[in-house]
Amino acid sequence: MANRLIFILFFWTSLLAAQDISRAEYISKYKDLAVAEMHQYGIPASITLAQGILESGNGNSELARKAKNHFGIKCHSSWKGKKVYHDDDEAQECFRKYPTVAASFRDHSVFLQKSRYANLFELAITDYKGWAKGLKKAGYATNPKYPELLIKIIEDNQLQRYDKPTDAPFMAKRWFNGITYGYPYLLGQKGLYKNEHKGFLLTASTEASLEDIHALIGANKLLHHKIGIGVLAGVSFDKEEAITYQAKCGLAVQFLLTHKEKMWLIQPSIMTADFREFVPAISVGLLK
Numbered sequence: 001m002a003n004r005l006i007f008i009l010f011f012w013t014s015l016l017a018a019q020d021i022s023r024a025e026y027i028s029k030y031k032d033l034a035v036a037e038m039h040q041y042g043i044p045a046s047i048t049l050a051q052g053i054l055e056s057g058n059g060n061s062e063l064a065r066k067a068k069n070h071f072g073i074k075c076h077s078s079w080k081g082k083k084v085y086h087d088d089d090e091a092q093e094c095f096r097k098y099p100t101v102a103a104s105f106r107d108h109s110v111f112l113q114k115s116r117y118a119n120l121f122e123l124a125i126t127d128y129k130g131w132a133k134g135l136k137k138a139g140y141a142t143n144p145k146y147p148e149l150l151i152k153i154i155e156d157n158q159l160q161r162y163d164k165p166t167d168a169p170f171m172a173k174r175w176f177n178g179i180t181y182g183y184p185y186l187l188g189q190k191g192l193y194k195n196e197h198k199g200f201l202l203t204a205s206t207e208a209s210l211e212d213i214h215a216l217i218g219a220n221k222l223l224h225h226k227i228g229i230g231v232l233a234g235v236s237f238d239k240e241e242a243i244t245y246q247a248k249c250g251l252a253v254q255f256l257l258t259h260k261e262k263m264w265l266i267q268p269s270i271m272t273a274d275f276r277e278f279v280p281a282i283s284v285g286l287l288k
Helices: 002-018 023-042 045-056 062-067 100-110 115-122 129-137 146-156 168-172
Strands: 085-086 095-096 175-181 188-194 201-207 212-224 227-239 242-257 262-272 278-287
Touching: 002 242, 023 045, 023 100, 045 100, 045 129, 062 085, 115 129, 115 201, 129 146, 146 242, 175 201, 188 278, 201 227, 212 242
Parallel strands: none
Antiparallel strands: 085 095, 175 188, 175 278, 188 201, 201 212, 212 227, 227 242, 242 262, 262 278
């Protein structure tokens, strides 16, 4: 009796797993995943969903079923994970295999961080047409009608309703400048260049204390789109009777906090001119 129940359960589970899901079911099932990726990486949820729908046939393609690959991403030389082979433009091409659908969505987001897609992140989060055309231009797909297919899927299913402004304008914008305040340098002017997709941050600043003025440049690694860490180098000018200057360097951490179309920058640092005496400092500014 127990064996019969196990057989029946296995039979119905296999039958349900083999059934195709509809487009509406696909959207309902994966929209939250697409929105989460939008919040994390700044890719419109409508684009992620439309690409998943188109590339995987609503999640019903052989590649989606066997490899949980919903975006048709091929192995390429950098891929170290599991692989499957599937006929595409050529016979038995190598495609990435994922443990979960969520892993496929995440890898799609990471895949679009390549430099050839960088211009897409300059677009508004609501510009799904620009994204669709830009993906084709950057070489994501070979089908000449790829943008039109994505746009039709988005508009037929109103996927654009999931494209809500998040950190995307902040992530896309690269140049910022503004006044900073802090200690021991009370007042300053800072310029900042942030390249989200290549993962670096550059700064240039002049700041004045009661005793001296310094001019610094900085190069930083973005650990997250809101946190950077790096080095500072520059010179300080003493404001006593005879103006003197000395080279200095240091380490800094940047915390980047969005505020509408502007950005709060909080930068604690530690500076030295001789590697014997280290001076802590902090500056805060609203950059735009």
